[in-house]
Amino acid sequence: MDDRRPTLLHSCARAATTAEAGYRVDYPNSSERASRIIALDDRAAAILEPVADRSWRGARFLTFEAVRDGDGNGVVDAQLRSFDGGTSLLSEELDGADVAVMVATGDEGAEAASIIGRASFRRRIMTAGLVVRGRNEPNDAVNVLRPYASVLVVSPDEQYIADVLTALRA
């Protein structure tokens, strides 16, 4: 019995045809993700504002506003502002979040990256950093984000941010 081989097309690797692809079960295989997209500096916020106006599947777009006291155990929190003007705490936003995406253009967001990165690591939330930087501009934003972003993307073309978020079903 050990040497039985598949006898039907669909039960062997030859099933990798266009015709057989038609028999793949068709159903939605994922539910909405909770993505938090956070601008770390003013230019990043300006880049994110028109992106936030588009239709998304559960993404919330925010800007880092100020450091706030945390739970009293030495953990700091942060105040965030959404593009419709509302404010919230980082700790609230990260509750139930799947991914925290930090957007930066310079080194002004160093403290913000540290707070968001540490809070996300503590909650085991995936972090990503998206940097808009010209080829000959300094690496400040990259250096700021590197310790806190599991994945870092750097491009001079700010349009890429919306494309990345779309590809990630944000």
Place this chain on the structure above:
Amino acid sequence: MLRQADNELLTRTGPGTPAGDLFRRYWLPALLSEELPENDCPQVRVKILSERLVAFRDSEGRYGLIDEFCAHRGVSLWFGRNEESGLRCAYHGWKYDVTGQCVDVPSEPEESGFRARIKLRSYPLVEMGGVLWTHLGDPDDRPLMPEWEPFQVAAEQTFTSKRWQESNWLQALEGGIDSSHVSWLHSGGLKNDPLFKGAKGNEYNLADRKPFFEVIDADGGLFIAARRNAEEGKYYWRITPWVLPSFTMIPPRGDHPVHGHFWVPIDDENCWVFTYDYHPTRPLAEKELEAMRAGHGVHNEYEPGTYRPLANKDNDYLMDRAAQQQGESFSGIKGIAMQDSSLQESMGPVVDRTKENLVSTDNGIIMARRKLKKAVVALRDEGEAPPGVDPSHQRVRSASVVLPSDDPWIETTRDVLSVTAGVGHSTV
């Protein structure tokens, strides 16, 4: 996730398609030099970018790549005779030279001039680095010959194989720039493969299976860097360049030869994977060449007399469940190349990317698709020459380095990520 319209845009490369026009801006590997080993040797069928062609080497050593079918009644010239500086159709004796010009129509009087009015489509075919390269685009847009280092070093320093992959070119390319699968699918090879084992970098690879990734936009494509922990206060970086349309170079391991791929669409459901191994400063050792010919490293074994892998979809890739259970290989498939292609082929000829659930570690793939789309659209709408055509974009290298954790690799490795003749790779 990729919209269906964009998936179609990037995966269709036949004549008249936008991505096909993109590929037709580059010199592409068409076949290996070994396939046309001597003057007047048998001709070879070639399909590339959905065009059926025949390649031959005439009595003077000139290479030709012409329409496969005789202009008379559509017979395949593969059945013809390669003789006296031309390819003669086996049906009625019409003969063509390497430019596709008909030079003899035996049934017509020579004085009629009829033959001069018959010409098959032809493309240039140029030997470089053990590979025959062609340009299928408009001659007015023909770029300078490419300057990929693996194909420019001395013959004894380089080796290229090719294999048929039964999937669209894009999912094959995406496997090449998806660094996050290496720690899983290929975890067995680092310890055992003669073309990998022994490098210090392997220890970092195996000790840290959750690397961090950085994707950096470059003039010709992308640099994709994987960061793993090294000794205290240091990171081990592996940096892979991708240059449009489909060239990658895998980061080196110790003093082993450096390898990589060039993927070329055969049609929309098949591609050639040209796989090179080279060393920029020394000849390849005989034992290294033996290992490459035997299918080690990123090469593969073949069905005898073909460029089809020995492990293929007709034999379930010689799946070895015992090896999988015992941890000799993660997937049960032998060899890096077949581990990749078995999974990429299982996705179907053109994977439905609307169903994907990409995650942050897929950002290399996301950015590559974006860069490709941008290039395709800019060429289609503005006639803009795509990245990767300029030879300066082609003079790239991969690197593996250990750096202090606060050292910005982009700046530190700038010099070692481009070719310096006579200097080896930066490698660990």
